[in-house]
Amino acid sequence: MVKRSLPYQNKEGESILDKGIIDIELWRFIAAYVFVLLLLFIVKWRGISREKQIILASFRMTIQLIMAGYILTYIFDHPSPWLTIGIIVIMEAFAVRNIFKQVKYEMDKKLKGIAALSLLIGTLISLFYFNMVVIHFSPWYEPRYFIPIAGMIVGNSMTGITLGINTLLGGLKDQREKVEGALMLGATPKAASKKYVDNAFDAAILPTLNNMLGMGIIFLPGMMTGQILSGISPLVAIEYQIAILLGIVGSVALTVISFILMGYKQLFTRDAQLNV
Template identity: 60%
Template sequence: MNGVIDLGVFQMVAAYLFVVLLLFIVRVKGIKREKEIIISTIRMTLQLILTGYVLIYLFDNINMIYTLLVIIVMEIFSIYNIFKRSKLILTKSLKKVIALSMISGTLFSLIYFILVVVNIRPWYDPRYFIPIAGMLIGNSMTGISLGATKLVEGFKVQKPMIENSLMLGATPKDACKHIVDNAFDSAILPTINSMVGMGIVFLPGMMTGQILSGTSPLLAIQYQIAIMLGILGSVSLTVILFVQLGYKSFFNKEQQLNI
């Protein structure tokens, strides 16, 4: 069968009816999550519709300024989302580290991927630039969110152990090395698990979308491999920057723990 199957009104209504069925099951089972499901569904729908119209305009009016503005908005929203999703109190200095790590790590990875791997001409073509940026920034945001939570929790729980190490002559870096390592592992593990199961346990979203749109499976696989390697690099780089700079925010100039 050639061509793309168009999803009409009936098919879209059927998709939402599936969510209605889910709400019924959740209510019958007494799981009080109806509000979250409804809000997330409505929010997702409105955001994607708005994004669709914005992308149509950007694709029809290729402009470097427009593309850069979109990236700036994505970076700001991702950093804001990390702050908002954190269930722990983040210090002002740690927030600065998060922002610096996100911007530096994702932009470096994005520029390398756009100019070297995909070799887009012009480099600011939104049809490629924006989706790739979204995947790199989105996954890096999740990685730093997990890493920040683990780092703050580690310092709070293991405060006595760190102080004992400092009194015995250990440097701040050595005293909290295990916390930094655990934070990095927690941040990178979801990406690694996703890569391990990819192709056997599940087909990733981008690859599935390309195949459904009529792209050759082999070409879709090439893009997916490149994207996953880019995501792995972006997440790793941003989290490394975060943990290596972040732990320093827990010590003062006299190398004393300040929490």
């Protein structure tokens, strides 16, 4: 991309965006955990049994992010295509594992395989198109670009396909009689399940669409905020944010439609009977 000068200057002509990010002192960093204490106080006060989960989540989040910070520092200092490929493989593997854990309904091996394959298809196509065409950085495995973008695309696609699977399986189970009635009247599995397939796709993309509707007015997204804090012009940060959101939309759409097109057939037997 073409580098742009920072448009914001003070009276002396110095850029007010080139000051560098504020380094949080240790005690100030620790002070942020007061919000966890506040949450613990509220759940204790209201008699909600979430204390252990809150403490565990806070501890795991801290340890995992600190570890990720050291790992990314090493990778950024020693860029390698093999390290970058290794990171994306780990991301995809953990995303697939989380999908299987978060889906509330039982899936057989074939359906799990289709879910994993759909995630790979949607995320990798979108990721490489985004990196090669939209941003076009070099080398292609540059970890400072590749890894953060991959994390956003894979994470959002994981959420989308999980919502899609839960909505599809839940709809077919809850409306089994209607689906079976349509099959008995001569409808094909594709026609009998169309309403529930469409609902699943809609549920999968809705969170991303809602984010797009509120972005810039109701809230500023994390990527854009981070770039602004690091000294980048808000206009450049907006370009990146719009681009990555469009990439996420495409990835979620490809992931979910791939699962739907390949997966819905597995929910019916060869005799066109519902199998969920």
